[in-house]
Amino acid sequence: MANLIVTIDGPAASGKSTVARLLAERLGASFLDTGAMYRAVTLAAIQAGIDMSDEDELLGVLDKRKFQFAAKKSRMVVSIDGVDVTEQIRQPEVTTNAKYAACAPKVREKLVEMQRQFAVGEDKIVTEGRDQGTVAFPNADIKFYLIAEKIERARRRQAELKACGRDESLEQIRSAIEERDGSDRSRAVGPLAPATDAVVIDTTDSSAEEVVEKLCKMVIGKWKLVNCKLPITNHQLPKMIWFRFARWLCKVFCETVFRLHPAGRENVPEEGPLVLISNHQSLLDPVLCGIFVKRPLYFLARDSLFRARLGAKPRGLFGRLIASVNTIPVKRGTADLAAMKTIIEKLRQGWGVCLFPEATRSSDGKITPFKPGFGLLCRRGGAAVVPVVIDGAFECWPRHKKLFSPGGRIDVCYGKCISADEVKKMSDRKLAEHLTETLRRMQNDCRVKQGKKPYDYE
Secondary structure, eight states, rough: OOOOEEEEEEEEESHHHHHHHHHHHTTEEEEEHHHHHHHHHHHHHHHHHHOTTTTHHHHHHHHHOEEEEETTTTTEEEEEEEOOOOOOOSHHHHHHHHHHHHOOOHHHHHHHHHHHHHHOOOEEEEEEESSIIIIIIIOOOOEEEEEOOOHHHHHHHHHHHHHHHOOOOHHHHHHHHHHHHHOOOHOOSSSOOOOOEEEEEOTOOOOOHHHHHHHHHHHHSSOTTTTTTOOOOOOHHHHHHHHHHHHHHHHHHHHHHEEEEOGGGGOOSSOOEEEEEOOOSSSSSHHHHHHOOOOEEEEEEGGGBBBSSSTTTHHEEEEEEHHHHTTTEOTSOOOOOOHHHHHHHHTTTTOEEEEEETTTTTSSSSOOOOOOOOOHHHOOOOOOOOEEEEEEHHHOTTTTTTSSOOEEHHHHHHHHOOHHHHHHOHHHHHHHHHHHHHHHHHHHHOOOOOOTOOOOOO
């Protein structure tokens, strides 16, 4: 069974399908669309020309045809006898007749078993339907039940139909919804009802994004784990243990070799999407940024450090080492869309990421203007931003030297956190300019306190 199961039940047009799909995307989970399963059986029955009200004939179709349901990104792909019918099952005729499969006890029983089999092959799933928290997954980790006023549900369904080119009156749709509610609540097997331990959410006056945000916080809050507040699976646990051990080793090494002076660690949030934005003075910077932060972080490094050639294994000890401590490879000189998607995904899951927007190490210790591209990642990932200034690392290991000089003082200062809401209000350029100025000011404050001459940024 999956390591994390989130169920979302509710009546028609309550928003559960959209919310479940978006929540799965935020959590990096697979989306189980149970309605697609009943639609697939209905489509096969229509193709066979059988009597929809005959349960045995419906069951015969389910037994004779080969149904496959696979998770693909934020949707479920449906195949019958090897043919992709993901789009066909959304046809009006299928929608109208799906109620027969949904009300057939033997069909429901078999499809529930298939839903559980689906969960066995996935790490995390978000599943939606009408009996997911009560019948299919009674031991789910967290259950939600969405409701909304009937008139609002009718408006939503009308908008969906108009988008498909179908024009129906609001009263007709409302009447159909009431009829469907009655059928769902009165059926003998898996009747529509909230599980006793489900969290009931009224979506009437909320957008899908607002509901997803609320649900995501509840899921993350329930799974109180390794500081990032995310469900760590059995597969991920060894890597997290190794990350913590490697961070401890790096901290011991740096504190032994250099005179470290951290400040402002209380400004780093312990949970939620986070981006640390730092200046880049030396090869030590990723280590210096991360060793004083309690929560796990992801880092970026040019892909040439990982692989000798495309498709090859990590090269040398260093390549294997950075690959093992949450480092994402990036192709330099190009807009690496794959790396950007990975970063956004990690942020949406609630992780922290460390970025160096100067893109290259300083040639004189000064902070050059930040490249604005990181703003998109912060906004898309819904992340807060903490500015981090490193000073002294340039003197200890400038870019023109192959080896570092031990004994030097290095300051690592974490500035005040900029909330995700504040970040969203800024353009990419404004955010880059604001952080460039903030880090330059923080850097010169550090230098003045040490008795050093501040840099001239005029």
